[in-house]
Amino acid sequence: MTTIGFVGLGIMGGPMAANLVKAGYFVVGTNLSRPKIDWLVEQGGRGADSIAEAVKDADVVITMLPDSPDVEAAALGDEGILAHARQGALYIDCSSIRPDTSRAVADAAASKGVRTLDAPVSGGEPKAIDGTLSLMVGGEPETFEAGREFLETVGSTIVHVGPAGSGQTVKIANQLIVAGNIGLLAEALLYLEAHGVDTEAGMRALGGGLAGSAVLDAKAEKMRSREFNPGFRIELHDKDLGNLEVSARQAGLALPIGALVTQVVAAAKAQGDGSLDHSGLFRQLAQLSGRD
Structure with a gap:
């Protein structure tokens, strides 16, 4: 079973993580507020108290965070994703952030042997709940193909639009x-x-x-x-x-x-x-x- 570490379980991230659970993936989620983690556990996922715990055994890591500084901290921090993700893991950032931040994270990830996609979403909470989001995806074509099955679990319109940063x-x-x-x-x-x-x-x-x-x-x-x-x-x-x-x-x-x-x-x-x-x-x- 594919293990997915999910960071950010808010209005959008929570339903997306729940849909991944329903699709049969083993989802380990973390969030700044504990009630969101507890909610994911009620949906059949597993909770984690830190990013490190959420991503250390993950095949795929997904983030859904508010802004560029949040992604930088979660991805690049000493206790962040790239410090603890396995080599060869796939990191998909579904946050909406600056393109230059996505490119910087992609470069840092490549140096750690982690593949990346920037895959921001459109459609709001209702489409996050019913799994019909639109995702515009930046990254290498082969990485896009590797991530397609996970993206198709949370969205109905999935378009690869170019290299890193293009999705943003x-x-x-x-x-x-x-x-x-x-x-x-x-x-x-x-x-x-x-x-x-x-x-x-x-x-x-x-x-x-x-x-x-x-x-x-x-x-x-x-x-x-x-x-x-x-x-x-x-x-x-x-x-x-x-x-x-x-x-x-x-x-x-x-x-x-x-x-x-x-x-x-x-x-x-x-x-x-x-x-x-x-x-x-x-x-x-x-x-x-x-x-x-």
Whole structure:
């Protein structure tokens, strides 16, 4: 039986680890908070009190962590993955981080005889639960093939997009598109409300035309009902757009529309809405029109 060490059992990582357990893998999970570990044990996995314990016997290591510094600490620290993983192990990072961080981790892993993939995910908590995430994967082609079976357990759209760091680059592009769509969806809803339109009917009409999107399908009702329980938090989207700013600057790109939506998301976080679902960006845009 393949042993998988899983580091990071939060909103996304927990369901992903549970799906790997259901698929028949022996999953050893660890997390900063003990209740998440206990939950995985209830699903049939095994808990570990440290990264070292989780990865020392693993054939595959998967991380799902909040940001680049977390991945650097987990992967490169003295008590981290590369210090304790077996030579020949496969390390798949499903976190959403900076591409240059992924490349640095891949280089360090290669020197230790550990194969790597950066495989950030899209789809939010519902798709993490039902195992239908979209994964954009960077790494060597043969390593991608070695990791495919594990990726297909947690996702339904698995695309190899290039060498190390490429998965993160595509994920950042994904987050740019999603943030722009959320912002425009919020403004469209505010516009409909201001003119007294039946917004449920209006959104159905929009969803059937060229304006239809996965964002509209997933987020319009949350905005209409003003229910923003987190599936993907504003503070995490703010982090992803910060990574966009850094990597765009490194490439010498001017992205004015992206810069605008990045500032609106940053303002929503600064106003105390960081823990809301990213559809909660509606609140910030509504306030600008005095309609909160």
